[in-house]
Amino acid sequence: MVGMKEVAKRAGVSVSTVSNVLNNKKNVGPETRERVLKVCRELNYQPNAAGRLLKSGRSDTILFNFSDFDRSFYLKIINGVYDYLKDNGYDLIICTDKSCEKYMTGKLTSGSIILDRKMKTETLVRIAGEHYPIVVLDRIIDNPYIKSVVVNNYEPMYELVQGLVDRGYRRFGFVGGPEDTADNQERFKAFSDCLTANGIGFQQKFYFAGNYREKSGATAAKILMLSNELPDCLVCANDNMAIGAIKTFMQNGIRVPEDIAVTGFDDCDLAEAMGLTTVSIPNYERGYLAARYLIENIRGQRNVEPFKISANIKWRETVLDKRAGR
Amino acid sequence: MVGMKEVAKRAGVSVSTVSNVLNNKKNVGPETRERVLKVCRELNYQPNAAGRLLKSGRSDTILFNFSDFDRSFYLKIINGVYDYLKDNGYDLIICTDKSCEKYMTGKLTSGSIILDRKMKTETLVRIAGEHYPIVVLDRIIDNPYIKSVVVNNYEPMYELVQGLVDRGYRRFGFVGGPEDTADNQERFKAFSDCLTANGIGFQQKFYFAGNYREKSGATAAKILMLSNELPDCLVCANDNMAIGAIKTFMQNGIRVPEDIAVTGFDDCDLAEAMGLTTVSIPNYERGYLAARYLIENIRGQRNVEPFKISANIKWRETVLDKRAGR
DNA sequence: TTGTAAGCGTTATCAA
DNA sequence: TTGATAACGCTTACAA
Numbered sequence: 001m002v003g004m005k006e007v008a009k010r011a012g013v014s015v016s017t018v019s020n021v022l023n024n025k026k027n028v029g030p031e032t033r034e035r036v037l038k039v040c041r042e043l044n045y046q047p048n049a050a051g052r053l054l055k056s057g058r059s060d061t062i063l064f065n066f067s068d069f070d071r072s073f074y075l076k077i078i079n080g081v082y083d084y085l086k087d088n089g090y091d092l093i094i095c096t097d098k099s100c101e102k103y104m105t106g107k108l109t110s111g112s113i114i115l116d117r118k119m120k121t122e123t124l125v126r127i128a129g130e131h132y133p134i135v136v137l138d139r140i141i142d143n144p145y146i147k148s149v150v151v152n153n154y155e156p157m158y159e160l161v162q163g164l165v166d167r168g169y170r171r172f173g174f175v176g177g178p179e180d181t182a183d184n185q186e187r188f189k190a191f192s193d194c195l196t197a198n199g200i201g202f203q204q205k206f207y208f209a210g211n212y213r214e215k216s217g218a219t220a221a222k223i224l225m226l227s228n229e230l231p232d233c234l235v236c237a238n239d240n241m242a243i244g245a246i247k248t249f250m251q252n253g254i255r256v257p258e259d260i261a262v263t264g265f266d267d268c269d270l271a272e273a274m275g276l277t278t279v280s281i282p283n284y285e286r287g288y289l290a291a292r293y294l295i296e297n298i299r300g301q302r303n304v305e306p307f308k309i310s311a312n313i314k315w316r317e318t319v320l321d322k323r324a325g326r
Numbered sequence: 327m328v329g330m331k332e333v334a335k336r337a338g339v340s341v342s343t344v345s346n347v348l349n350n351k352k353n354v355g356p357e358t359r360e361r362v363l364k365v366c367r368e369l370n371y372q373p374n375a376a377g378r379l380l381k382s383g384r385s386d387t388i389l390f391n392f393s394d395f396d397r398s399f400y401l402k403i404i405n406g407v408y409d410y411l412k413d414n415g416y417d418l419i420i421c422t423d424k425s426c427e428k429y430m431t432g433k434l435t436s437g438s439i440i441l442d443r444k445m446k447t448e449t450l451v452r453i454a455g456e457h458y459p460i461v462v463l464d465r466i467i468d469n470p471y472i473k474s475v476v477v478n479n480y481e482p483m484y485e486l487v488q489g490l491v492d493r494g495y496r497r498f499g500f501v502g503g504p505e506d507t508a509d510n511q512e513r514f515k516a517f518s519d520c521l522t523a524n525g526i527g528f529q530q531k532f533y534f535a536g537n538y539r540e541k542s543g544a545t546a547a548k549i550l551m552l553s554n555e556l557p558d559c560l561v562c563a564n565d566n567m568a569i570g571a572i573k574t575f576m577q578n579g580i581r582v583p584e585d586i587a588v589t590g591f592d593d594c595d596l597a598e599a600m601g602l603t604t605v606s607i608p609n610y611e612r613g614y615l616a617a618r619y620l621i622e623n624i625r626g627q628r629n630v631e632p633f634k635i636s637a638n639i640k641w642r643e644t645v646l647d648k649r650a651g652r
Numbered sequence: 653t654t655g656t657a658a659g660c661g662t663t664a665t666c667a668a
Numbered sequence: 669t670t671g672a673t674a675a676c677g678c679t680t681a682c683a684a
Contacts, residue, residue, distance in 0.1 A: 051677030069405035072398035377661030
């Protein structure tokens with residue numbers, strides 16, 4: 001409500017002097033500075049961000065974007081992002097929409113970290129530039145101003161499946177995520193490659209395309225139960241779907257892991273609580289890293305080589321070890 | 327990067343005409359409108375929010391503020407807020423800091439929903455006004471421009487404790503949250519009142535002041551185990567602490583609920599998965615409601631009567647029914 | 653050390 | 669139906 005003009009009038013100086021005081025310029029007398037600050041306090045003056053941004057084009061604010069409210073581990077990513085930014089003097093705003101495009105301009109924010117799949121790659125490519133670097137999570141974009149931070153899906157999934165084979169499992173089912181996402185493709189490829197390498201066949205009827213939500217795991221389980229033979233292990237492309245499947249099995253008297261083993265991917269809070277065998281993604285750390293890379297790029301340290309974060313397996317109770325002697 | 331000026335030049339019209347087209351004014355010829363829109367598409371024109379805000383002072387954007395990344399159910403609140411806002415033509419930005427004060431001005435956002443306890447009441451009172459309504463969650467502020475949306479803590483906690491007494495529990499422990507928060511005070515008062523009403527004494531040595539985090543529940547459990555007598559039921563002021571306590575008990579060979587019953591408050595995802603008896607707070611709904619009240623206040627429908635959301639009890643496996651015949 | 657004035661990108665008013 | 673122009677609140681040369 002109250003602007004610099006009013007402050008200037010009350011302090012008996014010009015607006016530029018007020019501006020200079022507020023921006024800690026040295027070209028202002030100590031006595032004048034005091035007087036101006038006093039008036040600011042009295043009037044409860046709050047600078048109007050719009051005016052400032054419009055003129056200066058500097059913001060020291062980073063935009064984070066996500067949209068899936070079902071994934072509670074997103075909070076951990078945000079936590080990592082926030083901690084790094086805070087330590088480095090940047091503010092964070094979060095947007096859950098494509099309305100965030102509005103803020104993705106050097107005038108309002110200095111860069112973005114994008115998690116939402118709904119933000120189209122072509123849009124990001126258009127927005128990113130010399131003065132507006134972007135970090136994307138969970139997808140790879142080849143662009144001089146966009147850095148990709150992705151989880152290494154292939155190796156841990158391969159290792160997980162190999163572990164399942166080693167533990168005696170032979171008949172596998174797979175519940176996938178959206179088929180157009182790179183991480184889902186990698187997870188399935190690792191799954192499939194590992195079975196092939198072990199000379200184990202995979203029946204297409206045991207493949208289900210889900211959407212990473214709990215409900216689609218439940219649906220997959222229901223469909224599986226319709227057939228008169230279950231696989232002995234259901235590998236899911238993420239935890240939510242694994243949990244949906246487990247709940248459905250249990251509600252229908254099918255025991256996990258005795259009747260069917262189930263594995264996930266993510267290691268969300270629930271996974272630990274339910275004893276789900278899964279691949280653990282270090283979420284806080286990848287948020288932190290994403291923020292670090294973004295700031296480094298903003299500061300001119302150009303580096304857009306895709307970064308792969310490693311993940312590791314948590315063997316828990318939803319899988320049995322069926323090897324002899326155990 | 328590309329502004330109205332450039333669009334105007336390319337379309338062979340003036341900036342005001344461009345503005346009129348973009349704001350759907352009727353005073354522009356259909357043919358001109360088409361031409362302008364075409365150029366906008368070609369140049370990928372994005373309006374500069376700062377410029378618009380500066381001039382119009384209208385933003386149709388709401389600010390949401392939180393800071394505790396451990397509480398995964400916050401995502402549900404945000405989900406509710408987002409859904410309501412979206413349906414009503416408002417955008418949402420989220421801030422996890424007191425840096426959000428920067429955005430809390432009618433020029434940048436139209437109102438705020440505040441969840442973070444770190445935002446001081448006096449600050450909110452200063453910011454709120456005729457043209458900037460605020461909704462606060464989980465605290466009550468008496469101010470003509472601030473609406474409070476709080477959970478009804480007392481009744482369900484009283485009912486929970488009465489249920490525990492009915493089930494045969496007599497020796498209670500209590501793990502509280504921060505003692506200066508209203509909701510913790512209410513939860514403890516309900517607990518305490520109910521015991522008194524049932525003629526059951528409460529030993530101060532079974533009271534622990536926590537901070538709503540899992541770790542403080544674990545600490546309380548550890549301290550309890552040092553004494554040579556456990557209460558037979560540990561009532562916790564939220565789920566996180568209850569979960570911390572349960573994990574600690576189990577790691578130390580104390581069985582829940584056989585050796586000690588445990589209850590929580592919140593009904594977070596984990597609570598359901600772990601079978602924790604708790605009070606279920608409808609988080610999505612309270613986010614939705616908070617957003618609704620805010621928009622109503624923005625639209626001039628003044629209503630700052632504090633609103634209490636009711637919660638209900640989920641009896642699950644961390645409590646036994648010790649009544650005869652069960 | 654301080655003030656004047658131009659300009660940031662937009663919208664609104666008013667004249668053409 | 670269109671276009672000049674002023675104004676929004678601020679920063680920043682540059683002049684005093």
